[in-house]
Amino acid sequence: MKQLKNMLFMTALAILGFSCGKKQEVIPLDKHSIIPIPVSVAPEAGSFTLSSKTAIVLSSDPSQLEPVAEYLKSALGNLTGLNLSIGQEEKDNSIILSLDAGASPHEEGYSLSISDKKILIAAPAPEGLFYGIQTLKQLVPAHGGSSKGSGNQFLIPTGTVQDHPEYAYRGMMLDVARHFFSVEDVKKLIDQIAVYKINHLHLHLSDDQGWRIEIKSWPLLTTIGGANQVGGGEGGFYTQEDYKEIVRYAQSRFITIVPEIDMPGHTNSALNAYGILNPGITVPEKTAVPIDRKALGLEEDPKATPYHTGIEVGFSTFDTNNPVTYQFIDDVIREISEMTPGPYFHIGGDESHVTAMEDYIPFIEKAQAIVSKYGKKTLGWDEVAHAKLLPTSVAQYWAKAENAILAIEQGSQVLMSPAVKAYLDMQYDSTTHLGLHWAAYIELDQAYNWDPTELEAQIRRENILGVEAPLWTETIITFEDIEYMVFPRLAAIAEIAWSPKNARNWEDFRRRIVWHGQRWEAQGKNFYRSPKVEW
Template sequence: MKKYVTLLCIAMVVAACSNSRPTFKKEDISLVPKPVSFQLKDSSFEFNSATAISLEDQSQQKAANYLVGLFNNAAGYSLAVSEGKINEGLIFESTQELKEGAYQLEVDPDIIRIKATDESGFFNAVQTLRQLLPAAIESKEVVDTAWFVPCVSIEDEPRFQWRGMHMDFSRHFFKMDEVKAFLDYMALYKLNTYHMHLTDDQGWRLEIKKYPLLTEKGAWRIPNNQDTICNTRAVENDLYKIDESNFKEIDGERMYGGFYTQEQIKEIVAYAEDRCITVIPEIDMPGHFKSAIDNYPFLSCNEESGWDTVFTYPACLGKETTYEFMKNILSEVVALFPSKYVHIGGDEVNIKSWEQCPHCQGVIKENGLKDEHELQSHFNRNIEQYLQSQGKQLMGWDEIVRGGLTKDASMMWWRNWAPKAPQIAADNGNDIVVTTTAAYYFDYLNEGNKLERVYNYEPVPESFSPEQEEHVLGIQANLWSEWIPNFKRLEYQAFPRMFAVSETGWVAKKDKDFEPFNKSVQKQYDRLDVLDVHYYIPAVEGLEKEIAIVDSTSVTLKLAYPLEGVEIYYTLDGSVPDKNSLKYTNPFVVKDTGTIKARAYRGDVFNDLKSSKIVKREFYEALEVTPENNGLKRWVPKGKFKRVEDIKIPTTANWTAVDGIELGELKEETNFSIIYEGFFKAEKDAVYIFETQADGGSLVYLDKELAVDNGGYHGPRKRYGTVALKKGWHAISVRYKPSSNPRMIKVWYGVQGEDLEPIDISVLSH
């Protein structure tokens, strides 16, 4: 266990030794999510081996059991639980006045009172109490400390009923103890829905007794391209190491995989229920079904399994055997999961095989369906009717909206670029869980989907009416595991962004404020240390681009944001840094080519490696020119060139004067190219960075030498280059060939080590 001791814990021990009860300051306390109403009072309550717990009814048992379990582990004694009345200790009281999940918590020096209407309310109150206790309460070993809780008065209730996290078991698999640890993290932060993505093309992870091949063979695969990427990254980063225990030899081949038996699923469901967490199973159909079709090929249209251009062949929706197979699977699923919902996926289905399949076309014709999308909806309705007969409701990804939904189906909105999907669903009366890539895809790197962005994202679309908003069940963050090959990496991707999901799911929109939230988050890291969570710590900045030198240059490193206890270590020889490497304290000078690598540590927690090559540059001498006009000259040829690399400028080019580099009136045009030419003014002798963001392709030349290569044919992306320029004017040429949908051409510049700014008329002439 990591040995972080906070000043707060020291203060508690001192107070205990002096037989006095400490009074806490507001800044000592961190509660995530923050309560609706919070009042801090003088003094504190002390838990000890004589502390008693009084219950009124069975709805309070789970909460009491959880608290008792924490003290058993960390304090080494068991709190006495009874149904008798007590004058001191912890009292649970039932009331009919609060909404589901809500609670009232009153802590006084001799007594704690918790009021709630249902078991989730009592459980949520205990999680608040858990966060008010010292972080050492998370210990699995006995800790010698005093267990003081500040005297507070709290009234609290959740904003959304669905506050979820998702794990993908198909791409990479996770063990039972890892699932249980994650459920404990969720409980701590009042998250109440756990979405298990159990099947996909890469693996089938749930035992189905009627179809044993699904796990005998479908749960195992030879290493694939996702493993290759992880293995490549793992050379310098242990967080990408694939869990070796998930490999075994089958018929002489090394195979990756794993699955849960039905008994193990029952154990997971029971463990979650003890924490007031509902487990939602996802069995993907009719697409992402390759792991089943591999072993039961009659399920596909052509009785073959495999990949098309992007997605795999789906199950055939024209054969009765497909429907029978799906329902037989679901009959076993619904018996294992007591949840209201069963998620059937329904996303990214490749409909091409249905277009050619006589069985599928026959069903379309017989049922008067308009197209293959309505064929999928026909399938969904059939499966939905079966689930309803089993007392369940169907849920799927937002693609299921296309082709029509019944009013009882629910959907997860993940494609933020498809804003009509939630609108259609809400208008149709369907419930929605918001899980968009814009904020809630936690397989995206922390640097891309940052904590502040996740926190400030409002899940309810701005266009929603109050009636439509009633259909938003809540939010969920997803951890797709293509490049999450082990549990430590999963923790790294989840924390601290899971805090933002916790608070957004709980706190009303009007009451959210990132700055105080972030201060609370800072105090949670010591608790995560005791839990042995490998969380994300701020990235090292300063090595995003290559570093160019003429003779030498100073290198400045910094953290993306401050976090107490984080230190930067680096190397200059290309080796992977650790805590025995050079410790960064001040900017340092480099004089030779090579590679700088750096990463940050907080105790034993480390982050992803950052690196930069040091390259040699020679100065370009300034030109002896005196440009007469501000801005650049521009030539726009129509249809002459297929690629930016093909552009050649004739002597007869028709140039026009422009202020800078932008599409302007050309944004909606097609089949054209742009060439900008003129001079760039270097204000001093220095290494300059030029950066472009462009679709299609772009090239930047300085003094006729290629400085930025953003060529080829692609969507919007950034590229940069470094060039050493003497003070004065230098020839600049920018060439751009847009894609079929012109979007952007932007150019920035700056002295190396300084912030870049848009290139404009202030430094351009012709």
């Protein structure tokens, strides 16, 4: 009987060993694939075992730590299938979250210390803990999907990471005006960009083709202006409750929403709704689609414009000499600012080709004053530097360095988004089935191999607020289209925005991005497999 029990025991061990598969390989911390690359990494021999026994421990103020802990639990659950507990009692095999002013001299910095017994993520503020979690997630040796590790255990290399961002503003822009994207799509994008420590999402909420945000004092903006998009689709818009939900969800990922209402050009969708704002512009005939106002129970408005279903720009403008225009702008900025806790309001200002400069300059100054009136700082595309800017205003450098330099000479900072490097809607090469190429073809190495301080001698580090990668959506229709154009290039831009210049290296980045491609593939992400990388 004893011999039979021994045989059964050995058989069980053999079955268990077979089910666990081969022993996991522990990749040393200095051979990591972390993006953005941290400021410093110090490896040690050994590993921490992440398993169902691992607990998440809150070592300081639970009211500040609980939301971050819940995010960590959910994120690790999605990656590994583990359901970790959250508590305040420290024990072996714990992930400890600690608010510690000494963890980093930088507000968004963190330290990540991994031993065989515990993982400690410490930071001066909750956002630093969140960024430390993003780094930890990239050390979990599982790519999602059915790959759940040996015996549902995951070996994480030991060592220490000290990290903080190079720039305060690390952004992406999504154009929801040319093609509309749902609240759920925006949330999904927020989750994806948060992985790379992006902390601003700029929403381009209005353009010639569509108006995407409810303004209660001007309801036809969405009734009419929101019911179109490139190609003449049905469009769509966010109710104010939708917008608040996007803002709330972004805040939970430490991302600030930056709303943009483009003006005085790129305004045809507002002129569709309210002809009183129109100084007499006409829509290009080949892309004009009449609006049946009677079918909507509305009176005809002879000054209102038809829909614009094409991608041509530069033909529209507000009536900059009409007092009603400034009441309209005041109402729009007020209603959106009341829902936006972030410090910035973007007023556009680009490609207003039919607005005479003598009208454009006072218009921008008046719009800037209204933004300030409601407690926000003005952001605008680099053309706004022709006006007199406030020191708190920021010019977004996309096209002309001389405009950015004009802003700097006025004491303003610049946000770096050079179209030839950072525009995510540019085709990768001449065979890319999505995107445009009026600025450049931008392959992955071109998106990576530049630095904001090296484009122009007169744009120095102290002049730069940060880096933003815009995605315009003239050709982008589905969320899968967004993924294809954003990844892997956003990871490259994110590293420029977060990591110190001396830590960045293309050959090392192209090695690290392979691991991310494996995770994206397991997650079903529609990313571009650049021929510059050995995927």
